Amino acid sequence: MTSFKRRTLPAVVAGTLAMGAAVASADQSQQALQAELQTLQAKVAAMEAAQKPRTAEVTATIDAVLKDADRHTQKLAQMATSTGHDEAGFTISADNFRLNASAGMQFRYVANHGTDRKNGDGNDTPNGFEITRARLMLSGHAFDPKMTFAFQWDAGDLTGGTALLDAIVKYEFADQWAVKMGQFVDPVYHENLVSGFNQLAAERSLLTQLIGAPSGVGSRVQGVSLLYGAQADQLHAEVAFTDGFNSANTNFTDGGQNFGIAARAEYKMSGAWADYADMSARSTGKGDDLLVIGAGGDITQGNNLTAYRFTADVQYEMQKQLAVYAAFLGQYADPRNAAGDDSSFNWGFVAQAGYAIDRFEPFARADYTHFENDQANGENNVWELTVGVNYYPFPTMGNKAKFTLDLTWLPNGSPVAAPYQNILGGSDESELILRGQVQLVL
Numbered sequence: 001m002t003s004f005k006r007r008t009l010p011a012v013v014a015g016t017l018a019m020g021a022a023v024a025s026a027d028q029s030q031q032a033l034q035a036e037l038q039t040l041q042a043k044v045a046a047m048e049a050a051q052k053p054r055t056a057e058v059t060a061t062i063d064a065v066l067k068d069a070d071r072h073t074q075k076l077a078q079m080a081t082s083t084g085h086d087e088a089g090f091t092i093s094a095d096n097f098r099l100n101a102s103a104g105m106q107f108r109y110v111a112n113h114g115t116d117r118k119n120g121d122g123n124d125t126p127n128g129f130e131i132t133r134a135r136l137m138l139s140g141h142a143f144d145p146k147m148t149f150a151f152q153w154d155a156g157d158l159t160g161g162t163a164l165l166d167a168i169v170k171y172e173f174a175d176q177w178a179v180k181m182g183q184f185v186d187p188v189y190h191e192n193l194v195s196g197f198n199q200l201a202a203e204r205s206l207l208t209q210l211i212g213a214p215s216g217v218g219s220r221v222q223g224v225s226l227l228y229g230a231q232a233d234q235l236h237a238e239v240a241f242t243d244g245f246n247s248a249n250t251n252f253t254d255g256g257q258n259f260g261i262a263a264r265a266e267y268k269m270s271g272a273w274a275d276y277a278d279m280s281a282r283s284t285g286k287g288d289d290l291l292v293i294g295a296g297g298d299i300t301q302g303n304n305l306t307a308y309r310f311t312a313d314v315q316y317e318m319q320k321q322l323a324v325y326a327a328f329l330g331q332y333a334d335p336r337n338a339a340g341d342d343s344s345f346n347w348g349f350v351a352q353a354g355y356a357i358d359r360f361e362p363f364a365r366a367d368y369t370h371f372e373n374d375q376a377n378g379e380n381n382v383w384e385l386t387v388g389v390n391y392y393p394f395p396t397m398g399n400k401a402k403f404t405l406d407l408t409w410l411p412n413g414s415p416v417a418a419p420y421q422n423i424l425g426g427s428d429e430s431e432l433i434l435r436g437q438v439q440l441v442l
Contacts, residue, residue: 088139089442098140104197104441106133110422113432114413132203132420132437133196135165146172154216163217164249176233180240181224183248187238187264188212188296190313190327191350192219196420198278200323200354200363202404202435203421206384206414207348207367211329212309213246215420220248221260231273237265244300245307264296276315278399281323282356282392290317308332326351344372348382354390361390363406375415377428385409388435400441408433 082093089102111127139150152166170180185193189212191204196215204215213219223242229235243250244260268276271290297310313327330347347370354363364387371380388406392398409432414425422433 089137091140093140096144097142098145100137100139102137102139102442104133104135104137105131105439106197106202107438108132108202108422109436111434112422112424113434114424114427115429115431126424148172165217165220170227176228176230178227179224180227180238183220183222184225185219186213186221186242186245186260186262186298187225187240188262188298188309189219189311189329190266190294190296190315191325193264194277194279197439197441198280198399200279200325200352200361200390201365201386201388202406202437205350205352205365205367206382206410206418206421206423207329207350207369209418209421210369210382210414210416211331211346211348212311214418217248218246221245221262222247222250223260225262234268235265236268236273237263239263244302245298245309258302260298260300262296262298264294266292266294268292271317275317279315279323279325279352280354280356280361280390280399281317281319281321282354282361282390282395282398289319290315304335306334308334321356323354323356324352346371352386359392359395361392363388363390371415377413377415377426379412379415379428381412382414383411385411399439402439404435404437404439406435408435 082091084091088100090100092099092101108130109128110130111125113125134155135152136155137150137152139148141148148170150166150168150170152164153162154165155162164183166182166184168180168182168184170178172178187193189208191199191208192213192215196204209215221240221242221244223240225238225240225242228237240260240262242260242262243252244258247260266276269291270288271292272288275290276292292315293312294314295310295312297308300307300309309329309331311327311329313325316322316324326349328347328349330345332343332345334343348368350365350367352363352365354361365385367384369382371382374380386406386408388404391403392401393403394401408421408423409430410423411430413427413429413431414423417423417425422435423431425431
C-alpha cells in the first residue's frame with residue numbers, strides 16, 4: 001500500500017504539473033489571440049475611419065456631376081424651345097445668339113420674240129425654263145442683339161455657279177446710330193435695295209439695269225457705312241465709303257477703281273417702315289397708308305473716269321389695295337484721259353402701279369431711258385412697257401409664295417443684253433418677252 005502511494009504520488013504530481021502547464025499555455029495562446037484580434041480590430045477601425053472622408057468626397061463629386069448634368073439638360077431644353085419659324089425664316093436662339101436661316105427660288109418660263117432676228121429675215125422666238133434665283137440667306141445677331149449679321153449666296157445667278165452676294169456685319173453703337181461693313185447693295189437706288197423676291201413685276205425695270213446698277217452681284221459694293229434712324233424715326237439715312245460702283249467680290253486692288261462715296265436718305269411721311277421693304281400693297285397693313293420720299297447718289301472715281309449717279313423716288317401704298325412707285329435716275333460721266341472723250345449725261349424715269357383684288361394683283365409699269373449719245377444699236381431712247389398679274393395662293397404669307405405672269409414690250413429694243421430682265425438686246429429691233437414665274441421663299 002505504501003509502495004503504491006510512493007509510485008502514484010509522483011505521477012499525480014507530474015500530471016498536475018502538466019495540466020497546469022497546459023492551462024498556462026492555453027491562457028497564453030488565448031491572450032495572444034485576443035491581442036491579435038484587438039490589433040485587427042484597430043486596423044479595421046482605422047480603415048473605416050479613413051474610408052469615411054473618401055465616401056463623402058465621392059458623394060460630393062457625384063452630386064456635383066448630377067447638378068452640372070441637370071444644368072446642361074435645362075440649357076438644352078431652353079434651346080429646344082427657342083427654335084421656330086417667323087418672317088426671317090427658320091430660327092434658333094440661345095442667350096445672346098440668334099440664327100435665321102432662309103432659302104428662296106424663282107423658277108421661270110421665258111419666251112422672247114424678236115423682229116428680224118434670225119439671219120436678218122423672219123422672226124426668232126427662243127424660249128425655255130430657267131432658275132433665275134436660288135438663294136441661301138443667313139442672318140441674326142451674335143454676342144449682343146446690337147451686333148447683327150447677314151450673309152447671302154446665289155446658286156442661280158444665271159451663270160450656273162455660286163456667287164457671294166452679301167456679307168454684312170452691323171453694330172448699333174447708339175440708339176439711332178449704327179456702323180455697317182462688308183459687301184452690300186450700294187445704298188443709292190430703292191429698286192435695287194428692295195429684294196428681288198419683293199418686286200411688283202417678275203423683275204426690276206430695264207432703266208435700273210442701264211443707268212442704275214444691274215441686278216445680282218452687279219448692284220453690290222465693298223466698304224463701310226454709317227447709318228442713322230431707328231424704326232420709330234421718320235428719317236433714315238446712310239453714308240458709305242466703298243471701293244466704288246460694282247466692286248463686289250474684288251480684292252483691295254479695286255480692279256482699277258480708286259474709291260466710291262454713296263449716300264441715301266429716306267423720309268417716311270406715314271405708314272410703317274416694314275411695308276417699305278416690298279413693292280406690293282398686298283401685304284401692307286402693318287400701319288397707316290405708306291408714303292416715303294427718298295433720294296440717293298454715288299460718286300465713283302477710277303479708270304480715268306469720274307461717274308456720278310443719282311436718283312429721287314417716291315413710294316405710296318394704300319393698305320391692301322393700291323401700290324405706286326416712281327423714280328428719276330441720272331448718270332453723268334466725266335472722263336479725264338488723253339483721248340479727249342466728251343462727258344455725257346444720261347437719264348430716265350420709271351413708274352409702276354399695282355392693285356390688290358382678293359388673291360390677285362394686276363400691275364403695269366413703264367420706264368424710259370435717254371442716252372446723250374447714240375448707243376451701239378444706233379438708238380439713244382429706250383422704252384420698256386410691262387403689264388402682268390400676281391397671284392398669292394397663301395394670302396397671309398405675302399411674297400413668300402407667289403405666281404407671276406407678265407408681258408414686256410421693247411419697241412426699240414435695247415442697246416445691251418439684260419439677263420435678269422430676259423432681254424437679248426444689241427439691236428434696235430423690238431422685243432416681246434413673256435415670263436411666267438413661280439416664287440417660293442422659306
